[in-house]
Amino acid sequence: MRADRLCLTPEEAVTHVDDNTIAVVPALGVTYHGLYEDVAGIASALDDLQARTGLDVPIHVDAASGGFVVPFTDPGHNPWDFRVPRVKSINASGHKFGLAPLGVGWVLWREAADLPDDLVFHVSYLGGDMPTFQVNFSRPAGQVIAQYFDFVHLGRSGYAAIHGTAHAVARECAAGIASLPGFRVLHDGDPAKGIPAVVWTLDPGVQSFTLHELSDRLRMRGWQVQTYPFTGDLATRDFQRILVRRDFSREMARLFLRDVREAVAFLGSRPSAAGSSRPSSYSHL
Numbered sequence: 564m565r566a567d568r569l570c571l572t573p574e575e576a577v578t579h580v581d582d583n584t585i586a587v588v589p590a591l592g593v594t595y596h597g598l599y600e601d602v603a604g605i606a607s608a609l610d611d612l613q614a615r616t617g618l619d620v621p622i623h624v625d626a627a628s629g630g631f632v633v634p635f636t637d638p639g640h641n642p643w644d645f646r647v648p649r650v651k652s653i654n655a656s657g658h659k660f661g662l663a664p665l666g667v668g669w670v671l672w673r674e675a676a677d678l679p680d681d682l683v684f685h686v687s688y689l690g691g692d693m694p695t696f697q698v699n700f701s702r703p704a705g706q707v708i709a710q711y712f713d714f715v716h717l718g719r720s721g722y723a724a725i726h727g728t729a730h731a732v733a734r735e736c737a738a739g740i741a742s743l744p745g746f747r748v749l750h751d752g753d754p755a756k757g758i759p760a761v762v763w764t765l766d767p768g769v770q771s772f773t774l775h776e777l778s779d780r781l782r783m784r785g786w787q788v789q790t791y792p793f794t795g796d797l798a799t800r801d802f803q804r805i806l807v808r809r810d811f812s813r814e815m816a817r818l819f820l821r822d823v824r825e826a827v828a829f830l831g832s833r834p835s836a837a838g839s840s841r842p843s844s845y846s847h848l
């Protein structure tokens with residue numbers, strides 16, 4: 564990652580492809596910042612590569628976060644799924660924006676032939692042929708049933724309403740964070756660009772406090788906002804993010820922003836922050 568390139572670009576993707584590449588994996592919602600990578604653009608760069616070199620590299624879309632968001636909040640999004648012929652498989656996490664209350668993940672293949680049969684375990688002792696492809700075998704079905712309940716109960720309009728609200732709340736949070744001096748928002752929750760999340764960093768000029776200190780102050784108020792690095796050129800910079808799901812209401816967003824503002828005011832007003840050369844120590848007098 565670079566400051567001017569937070570996502571995998573089509574141009575960059577093809578430079579890493581050679582005879583040993585089994586797939587290119589754009590993320591629909593990069594873990595670090597939640598922004599969507601350009602699946603259609605990467606596919607067309609791979610089409611061009613194939614025309615030039617003969618290399619035919621498929622795409623797996625890691626839609627862990629965005630797979631259950633984009634179809635509802637940005638239906639006109641550039642094609643990122645099986646409408647793109649090069650996309651052979653897609654994963655999405657049910658327990659993230661799929662809203663399933665129990666852990667469940669989904670993976671879809673374009674066609675059965677895209678999942679090699681020698682990876683599939685065929686079981687006969689339950690009667691008939693039961694093909695299975697998973698790490699463990701016997702397990703409860705509760706996760707799947709809970710997810711199915713959400714699908715039926717909420718339907719397309721329910722997911723659209725819930726995630727649409729999450730985006731609106733994320734955008735309110737982003738506006739609040741962006742209004743703080745020295746804060747730079749990298750993802751403002753725009754549904755065309757990424758999942759309902761807000762991601763920010765501090766301008767390098769901010770010397771009075773660090774994001775780690777802000778994390779600590781927020782933790783005192785019950786908020787877990789981790790400070791973490793990105794990768795590549797951005798592995799030495801600090802970032803923070805919040806994810807907004809249906810249980811993070813507007814009221815909570817207002818409380819959160821109030822606590823951020825108070826924490827920033829506290830951190831900025833410390834004597835050491837004002838450039839005092841006094842060593843920090845406790846005075847009991």
Ligand SMILES: Cc1ncc(COP(=O)(O)O)c(C=O)c1O
Nearest residue numbers: 590592593594625627628656668
């Ligand atoms: C882009 C991406 N891929 C995969 C995963 C893993 O998903 P899961 O925890 O459902 O296995 C995550 C997040 O945890 C993610 O952000």
